[in-house]
Amino acid sequence: MAERVLRAWRGDRSGGRFEDYTVEADPGMVVLDLVHRAQAGPAPDLACRWNCKAGKCGSCSMEINGRPRLACMTRVGDFAPDEPIVVQPLKAFPIIRDLVTDVRWNYQQNKRIAPFTPGPAPADGNYRMSQTDVDRVQEFRKCIECFLCQDTCHVIRDHDKKADFVGPRFMIRLASLDMHPLDTVDRIPAVRDSYGSGYCNITRCCTEVCPEHIGITDNAIIPLKERVVSRFYDPIAMAIRAFFGTKSEPGKRPMAAPQTKVP
């Protein structure tokens, strides 16, 4: 057993301060264990959201020594023995109390996205996809909605462009729907105009913090940006579409206007 200093931010929207708690740390413990030790000892009222303690529920997202991380997946031993472990709430979202933030804006973004809309089912009533096509979109389904990518995205975090850009998590969702071979909704105009793909300048922080190691930038955001290029900025592709009189992708129909942007 060794003593570690847990430096936790305490407060709410009106303000707060850092407080140090010295707690015992066992080998192999994660930061969430330290928070629980503090709650069991010197700080019983320290607020922290958590649930599975296995990196699958996405609840214990916080900033640990300046980096957005899951507290349950961050080992205490990764930090130098004399280094205080600084825990803070996510910067991008309003604070409720201590380490707990109000992430409802994310769920509001989710509601703005047209859900999966397959075409008519085949005669036997069974939709089919080949494994090749499943493999591509399966990666996006690994998302646990921890919102660490949303927190580290500087467009949301530092520039507060919540009214303009849905953030990496929902670019993943849009990619998973737009690339789905059975889906019939054309989301590309909305990806540019309503969901703000142009605001991402691909600095890849979302990919760096993703605990599920989803290729957010390379496999979701950039492919969507390239689809936007084909639709709006590639004169040859635009001329071909104009010649053949097609506006949407084959097999897709225009999406109804998305719900109002939520700042």
Place this chain on the structure above:
Amino acid sequence: MSTATGGHLAGFGDTHRRDAWWVGPVLTVLGLGVWLLYYAWAALQGEYYAAGPLLSPFYAPLLFADPSRAGAAAAEHAFFGSWPAWWPAFIPASPALLIGFLPGVFRMTCYYYRKAYYRAFFGMPPGCAVGPVPHDYRGETGLLLIQNLHRYTLYIAIALLPFLWFEALRSFVYEGQVGIGLGSVLLVVNAALLSGYTLGCHAWRHLVGGRLNCFSCDGGAEASHKAWSFTSWLNVRHMPFAWASLGWILLCDAYIRLVSMGVIQDPNTWSGAF
């Protein structure tokens, strides 16, 4: 250093991170800075860019040549012969100036390099969870919409690849004799690295298959899936290919320049000196 609610720091470069997040941006500034300075110097020389069968990749494809310059290629080596008389006197007579900007704009609009220079040169942001340069951020929606022309710069870069391979393979023939030298090997590796970088491009990945929603719907889509899978393999390695190809092309130019100047000799099967 200002502090926001939650104890977060809000100024440029401010962060609670204690790791060496600044190493990446510093190395990027140093790497790209040194490379650009060397390239600007080498491209303006117009001399010592050829030695025997070796042609600096900064100067390939060679459109025109002025054989009167020291270390220049023969006029027959150039696709359009001797240096044109109409070339303005106030611009250095260097063949590199005719083609160098083409791969340059490809790299400038590349998705990997955008990350690198947005972070390192423009602080947008300098690191993850590190305070950015305060400004009215518009991302790539305003002036930077021009980045969307990346696929056109890709077409140019792909068109240049056969010329680089041609020059690399031509370097194995000198005065009618097939042989091999260190310079020839360097040029082959150069063409291979540039091919790996170019064909791992995100825009190429989209064009060869990423644009499709169904990889199994017909025979053509299955072929596209194979091409997309190969490009995806290269795409995962886009950053190492970007840096390796950038460094190697500089190495090739420096090597050929030193051989051409007589500072070093190229070890080869044609008995050494060119």
